[in-house]
Amino acid sequence: MIELQNVSLSYGDREVLRDLSLRLTERRIAIIGANGSGKSTLARLLNGLALPSTGDVLVDGLNTRKQGRDVRRKVGFVFQNPDNQIVMPIVEEDLAFGMKNCGFSKAEIAAKTAEILARYDLSDLREHPAHLLSGGQKQLIAISGVLVMEPDIVVMDEPTTLLDLRNKRRIARAVAALDQQVITVTHDLDLLTDYDRVIVIDEGRVFADGLPAEVIPAYQELMA
Amino acid sequence: MDTALKQGFATKDIVYIALFAALTAALGLMPPIHFAGAALPPITAQSLGVMLAGAVLGSKRGGLALLLFIALVAVGLPLLSGGRGGFGVLVGTSGGFLLAWPFCAALIGWLIERDSDASAVKTGIYVAIGGIALMYAAGIPWMAFIGKLGLTKSLTIMVAYIPGDLVKVVLATIIARGLRRAFPTL
Amino acid sequence: MLDLYSPGHSPLHRMRPSLKMGALMVGATLLMINQSLPITVAAALAILALYPLAQLTLKQAFAQVRPLLWIFVLFFAVQWYFSGLTLATYVVLRLAALILLASLVTLTTRSSDMIDTMTRALRLLRPLGVNPAKVSLAISLALRFIPVLAQIMTEVREAQKARGLERSVIAVAMPMAIRAIKMADDISDAIDSRGYRS
Numbered sequence: 322m323i324e325l326q327n328v329s330l331s332y333g334d335r336e337v338l339r340d341l342s343l344r345l346t347e348r349r350i351a352i353i354g355a356n357g358s359g360k361s362t363l364a365r366l367l368n369g370l371a372l373p374s375t376g377d378v379l380v381d382g383l384n385t386r387k388q389g390r391d392v393r394r395k396v397g398f399v400f401q402n403p404d405n406q407i408v409m410p411i412v413e414e415d416l417a418f419g420m421k422n423c424g425f426s427k428a429e430i431a432a433k434t435a436e437i438l439a440r441y442d443l444s445d446l447r448e449h450p451a452h453l454l455s456g457g458q459k460q461l462i463a464i465s466g467v468l469v470m471e472p473d474i475v476v477m478d479e480p481t482t483l484l485d486l487r488n489k490r491r492i493a494r495a496v497a498a499l500d501q502q503v504i505t506v507t508h509d510l511d512l513l514t515d516y517d518r519v520i521v522i523d524e525g526r527v528f529a530d531g532l533p534a535e536v537i538p539a540y541q542e543l544m545a
Numbered sequence: 546m547d548t549a550l551k552q553g554f555a556t557k558d559i560v561y562i563a564l565f566a567a568l569t570a571a572l573g574l575m576p577p578i579h580f581a582g583a584a585l586p587p588i589t590a591q592s593l594g595v596m597l598a599g600a601v602l603g604s605k606r607g608g609l610a611l612l613l614f615i616a617l618v619a620v621g622l623p624l625l626s627g628g629r630g631g632f633g634v635l636v637g638t639s640g641g642f643l644l645a646w647p648f649c650a651a652l653i654g655w656l657i658e659r660d661s662d663a664s665a666v667k668t669g670i671y672v673a674i675g676g677i678a679l680m681y682a683a684g685i686p687w688m689a690f691i692g693k694l695g696l697t698k699s700l701t702i703m704v705a706y707i708p709g710d711l712v713k714v715v716l717a718t719i720i721a722r723g724l725r726r727a728f729p730t731l
Numbered sequence: 732m733l734d735l736y737s738p739g740h741s742p743l744h745r746m747r748p749s750l751k752m753g754a755l756m757v758g759a760t761l762l763m764i765n766q767s768l769p770i771t772v773a774a775a776l777a778i779l780a781l782y783p784l785a786q787l788t789l790k791q792a793f794a795q796v797r798p799l800l801w802i803f804v805l806f807f808a809v810q811w812y813f814s815g816l817t818l819a820t821y822v823v824l825r826l827a828a829l830i831l832l833a834s835l836v837t838l839t840t841r842s843s844d845m846i847d848t849m850t851r852a853l854r855l856l857r858p859l860g861v862n863p864a865k866v867s868l869a870i871s872l873a874l875r876f877i878p879v880l881a882q883i884m885t886e887v888r889e890a891q892k893a894r895g896l897e898r899s900v901i902a903v904a905m906p907m908a909i910r911a912i913k914m915a916d917d918i919s920d921a922i923d924s925r926g927y928r929s
Contacts, residue, residue: 561915568911597908633833636830637826
């Protein structure tokens with residue numbers, strides 16, 4: 322469970338988030354909002370990539386300010402552009418990267434690599450150079466690289482923005498099948514129908530918060 | 546800088562070092578400018594990477610970025626303009642220029658670090674000291690030695706490259722200053 | 732991966748990369764010390780003879796010196812004019828022999844094996860503060876970045892082409908560098924998110 326306690330964040334004199342207090346307990350949570358609303362910054366707060374100027378972010382009681390490393394093991398993070406997330410040149414090397422950092426054994430790494438590639442029907446790509454993959458394949462590899470580290474919570478920052486409709490749906494299916502709690506920042510309202518909670522951020526504050534059916538119309542009105 | 550040295554490099558420093566090594570490689574893909582027919586090798590954008598690494602990353606990271614680039618060339622990756630690479634290029638006529646690249650980047654970075662409020666002209670002079678003066682000082686004697694040419698004759702050949710290198714100095718200065726403005730925490 | 736390696740099973744292919752690099756250094760030094768034309772001719776022929784032994788064709792050998800043909804001609808002409816035919820032949824042959832010898836190492840060794848050898852050698856530098864793990868991360872990242880940057884450059888050049896600016900270095904390099912640095916910042920966050928200890 323992630324809890325934000327009176328969180329504010331400013332870059333210089335620009336206030337990006339203002340006094341947010343949230344308890345994120347639902348299995349599928351979406352954070353939506355306009356460009357520049359602060360929603361991406363909010364996502365980065367959740368695994369300690371960004372730290373609040375004031376207030377605290379707690380992940381299962383761990384403070385991102387002090388226990389950043391432990392928080393990052395619990396909270397996996399998927400970036401918008403998989404090219405900015407895939408670290409190693411070859412698919413299997415990239416999947417192994419996070420596991421090596423966390424001290425997995427060679428046998429575990431091999432087993433989990435094979436398992437995740439089979440899950441997404443990507444086994445043929447094991448020795449492929451990452452830069453030759455299609456956009457959808459890259460994003461699935463980026464997500465796989467996070468999942469093999471067995472996080473309790475997965476945060477995604479606009480994971481489908483760069484994808485075509487078919488690949489958007491492919492990613493949405495992959496996300497729907499996850500056992501973990503998922504918190505998705507997105508512009509993609511189609512993704513949200515089966516979500517448990519949608520939070521609308523506007524000018525650094527919570528504008529609306531509730532079930533998709535209640536909140537999405539309010540968001541569409543805000544954007545009109 | 547002192548604490549950075551003690552703690553070693555942060556993740557971001559390693560990423561920037563790799564990035565500028567890769568940027569130097571990618572600049573090798575810009576189409577070269579041919580001149581003097583085919584009598585002399587074409588001017589490439591690649592030494593722009595040397596100047597940028599020094600001017601943007603500073604002495605230590607900039608020097609290491611080019612050291613990494615040269616190491617990747619040495620192990621046989623075709624990263625030099627025209628798809629060249631391997632030990633053969635490093636022992637060839639332009640070997641002195643290439644092996645000097647890490648030092649050139651480091652010198653440019655060092656000069657700029659000492660004078661961080663330098664005007665555009667001064668920055669350009671610093672880039673030229675590392676990117677032309679030092680590079681030629683290392684490359685020309687090497688060429689003279691390998692080709693048994695004597696310094697004067699080697700120098701004569703290199704005169705043809707000075708205008709192109711001056712253009713690169715101007716470009717590197719403009720881009721480096723632009724990048725430092727866009728990313729003050731670089 | 733992009734590599735100048737030429738696959739094969741010759742003794743040279745199987746030789747340890749560190750040995751090959753050592754032999755190259757010794758050979759190159761000897762070539763530079765030697766001042767006699769007949770020895771240089773013999774050495775050049777001997778090195779050339781190693782090519783078929785390493786399952787390489789003479790065409791591959793020629794490809795190694797072809798990019799330098801212009802400078803061979805130039806050097807030969809200058810030396811001939813100022814110092815005579817013997818010295819001209821000596822200089823150009825020595826250069827060709829040097830390049831052929833060095834390329835032999837490159838052609839018979841996978842870059843990945845060479846990188847492994849290099850990172851292993853770096854352990855010796857640990858007392859100087861070199862961290863081999865960080866060096867190998869930097870190597871992998873650079874190899875990862877090169878195709879991505881090449882892609883970014885193509886995109887930027889296409890965009891500038893629409894404005895007739897595709898040959899302007901600044902119009903290509905500036906946006907390319909800005910995108911590259913943004914990518915680097917993200918990837919650095921991604922590395923930290925994936926449990927890397929710097």
